Amino acid sequence: MILDVQDLLVRFPGVTAVDGVSLSVAENECFALVGESGCGKTTLARTVLGLQRPDGGTVAIAGTPLAGLRGRALRRLRAQVQIVFQNPYAALNPRMTAGRLVDEPLRLAHPDAGRDDRRRRAEELFDAVGLTGTHRSRYPHELSGGQCQRVAIARALAVGPRLLVLDEPTSALDVSVQAQILNLLDRLRRTRGLSYLLISHDLAVVRHLADRVGVMRAGRLVEQGPSAQLLDAPQHPYTKALLDAMPGRGRAALLADTIEAS
Amino acid sequence: MSRPPGMTGVVEAAAPTRARQVVAALTRDRLGLLGLVLIALLVLTALFGPWLAPFPEQGAGLADVARHDLPPGGAHWLGTDPLGRDVLSRIILGARPALVVPILVVALAVLIGVPLGLAAGYRGGRFDEIVMRIADMFLAFPPLLLAMVIVALLGPSLLHAALALAVSWWPWYARLVRGLTAALRDRPFVEGARALGLRPFTVLSRHVLPNAAPPVIVQASVDIGTVILAVGSLAFLGLGPQPPTPDWGLMVAEGRTYVMTEWWLSAFPGLAIFLAVLGFNLLGDALRDVLDPRSVTR
Numbered sequence: 001m002i003l004d005v006q007d008l009l010v011r012f013p014g015v016t017a018v019d020g021v022s023l024s025v026a027e028n029e030c031f032a033l034v035g036e037s038g039c040g041k042t043t044l045a046r047t048v049l050g051l052q053r054p055d056g057g058t059v060a061i062a063g064t065p066l067a068g069l070r071g072r073a074l075r076r077l078r079a080q081v082q083i084v085f086q087n088p089y090a091a092l093n094p095r096m097t098a099g100r101l102v103d104e105p106l107r108l109a110h111p112d113a114g115r116d117d118r119r120r121r122a123e124e125l126f127d128a129v130g131l132t133g134t135h136r137s138r139y140p141h142e143l144s145g146g147q148c149q150r151v152a153i154a155r156a157l158a159v160g161p162r163l164l165v166l167d168e169p170t171s172a173l174d175v176s177v178q179a180q181i182l183n184l185l186d187r188l189r190r191t192r193g194l195s196y197l198l199i200s201h202d203l204a205v206v207r208h209l210a211d212r213v214g215v216m217r218a219g220r221l222v223e224q225g226p227s228a229q230l231l232d233a234p235q236h237p238y239t240k241a242l243l244d245a246m247p248g249r250g251r252a253a254l255l256a257d258t259i260e261a262s
Numbered sequence: 263m264s265r266p267p268g269m270t271g272v273v274e275a276a277a278p279t280r281a282r283q284v285v286a287a288l289t290r291d292r293l294g295l296l297g298l299v300l301i302a303l304l305v306l307t308a309l310f311g312p313w314l315a316p317f318p319e320q321g322a323g324l325a326d327v328a329r330h331d332l333p334p335g336g337a338h339w340l341g342t343d344p345l346g347r348d349v350l351s352r353i354i355l356g357a358r359p360a361l362v363v364p365i366l367v368v369a370l371a372v373l374i375g376v377p378l379g380l381a382a383g384y385r386g387g388r389f390d391e392i393v394m395r396i397a398d399m400f401l402a403f404p405p406l407l408l409a410m411v412i413v414a415l416l417g418p419s420l421l422h423a424a425l426a427l428a429v430s431w432w433p434w435y436a437r438l439v440r441g442l443t444a445a446l447r448d449r450p451f452v453e454g455a456r457a458l459g460l461r462p463f464t465v466l467s468r469h470v471l472p473n474a475a476p477p478v479i480v481q482a483s484v485d486i487g488t489v490i491l492a493v494g495s496l497a498f499l500g501l502g503p504q505p506p507t508p509d510w511g512l513m514v515a516e517g518r519t520y521v522m523t524e525w526w527l528s529a530f531p532g533l534a535i536f537l538a539v540l541g542f543n544l545l546g547d548a549l550r551d552v553l554d555p556r557s558v559t560r
Contacts, residue, residue: 075459085450095472
């Protein structure tokens, strides 16, 4: 298991954001979390990233529990899990160029690498996410949303993670760009053996990427199962209601076509 | 001494601003340009004062009693004082301390306040509480009063006055930066930087500080003007530089006794203070517009 969450509990004053959630993500698997806003998906994701301390339960990354780790050891384990945010503009420091944004994590992951070595690695990453060298000198505000998201993905990949948390990775993008990014994520998973923890409101996206789906409500995981089974034949009444309310039902076919075409 | 209300808004996704773009934008703003010109004049006067002053040795304090109390005109454009010293020369020689001391004060306040604000805003919790309550304690004193107490303890001198003002000024920067940092901390690009495994120092210096800097720069510019006034006030009260140092605040104070008959003794140093403060305030206002990306049209 690349990610193993057991009985996770996160409390904020007045609310229990995550209430006894257990889930796991296997090597090369995509696990999707769905649920309405405020159900605790994002808090769960932040806890997995080590940005939020749990009040109970455990999070283990590749078999190593996050709890008790501090300083250097925590930072090293963190590199195993990276995040791709919803709004690509907010996810990139507006005062750094795309080149520097990718170089920074490369320096971190390869402290002994020389400039030429890092440059080669950066080129490889830019290539892998479908950007060219001309984008390196651009600032985020000089790039399109899709290009920013590619930079954000390259930046996340630079430290060599095994799990990517995808927090609504396409919902801030145009539909045509959404398909491109989904394709990219698909390809990266295959070629790099990545695992994904996907957070999404969009059924079409979930259907396209996820192997398994978990449904969250008020901090609890009410149902989980293989995505085809859960999406087509939900058991829990809340899952049924949620799936009816989620966008992307009719769009799934359309998006699938776009993905085929691109 | 009133301060402009602190700016608490976090700068939205700032476009990268290069110094040249900032200067270009400043020169398009007429008042900003005036501010730049005033400050440039002040800087040039401070740099080349000893060569510009018509009577440099009188400016430094040498008396020429025979030519005392001359009204403006002739060889003495701005008149002479009761000791026969050329007022223009003394104003020109006073430019250096008038510029250096406030910059020193603000730099010191920024150096203390900004790191504390960054740490408090980023770490939060008890550390934040302690730092901010200490800052509140300093803010509860009227700055001039606090400075007077410190100067009274250390003895009057320009250096002590500067030290005293810096001590009463840092909390403003701590507070401003703390607010900006607390808002930036939860932004995705900062969380992402933490998730990469960057050290807190790197996250703060590379990702938080550059995005919190514009309001601090604006505040610093306006504050230099305010500190010029404060230093002048301390000097006027006799708590700053001592005679015969050519200092604008001290000159205003010395001329006070004769203000009904020899108005030029206080009026011209007062005008110099006014122009210097005006320059920094105009620059601060213009910088606020230029550095605030919401108003940037590109």
